[in-house]
Amino acid sequence: MKATAAFSGLTILIISFIIVQCIVVSPALAEHYVMEIGSKSNPNAHLFSYDQKFRESTNLQNYPMKMSASKEFTDATRLSTKMELLALPNLTEMTIDADFIGIGRIGYLVLDPETGDIKDEVSRINHMFVGNFSIDEQIIVAKDHMCECGYLPCA
Numbered sequence: 001m002k003a004t005a006a007f008s009g010l011t012i013l014i015i016s017f018i019i020v021q022c023i024v025v026s027p028a029l030a031e032h033y034v035m036e037i038g039s040k041s042n043p044n045a046h047l048f049s050y051d052q053k054f055r056e057s058t059n060l061q062n063y064p065m066k067m068s069a070s071k072e073f074t075d076a077t078r079l080s081t082k083m084e085l086l087a088l089p090n091l092t093e094m095t096i097d098a099d100f101i102g103i104g105r106i107g108y109l110v111l112d113p114e115t116g117d118i119k120d121e122v123s124r125i126n127h128m129f130v131g132n133f134s135i136d137e138q139i140i141v142a143k144d145h146m147c148e149c150g151y152l153p154c155a
Helices: 002-029
Strands: 054-062 067-088 091-111 121-142 145-148
Touching: 054 091, 067 121
Parallel strands: none
Antiparallel strands: 054 067, 067 091, 091 121, 121 145
16 A cells, blocks of 8 residues: 555656656747848848837936927837937037837927026927828027927027
């Protein structure tokens, strides 16, 4: 009786060990797809997988002028951007060229130069683009003058 109980306990232990080994080893034996990133001349290489989404953001703070400018692209299936920034004590310039499919946000905030308090906003501009866009935007904020080409008159 003791021999049969020990034998069936040993059998259960061996079977459990085999099952655990199969579970642990099976992913290592599975065939994994490895995406090669490269040029179009390599037939095995892909520029990107089609289910990927891209995200990019930039936030510029010009503390002497008490202003900030930002751009953010999220959930983009296609994203190509070029940006130029200039921040001086009396001038901020942000030029954005973007070609994307997704969500884009561009804007700036100017606070009262005397107080610098968030409660004392002088100007807040926010643009939100959802879809397929090609934009070329230039935001210029100079001391005592704001200019956004295409929306506010630029001198």
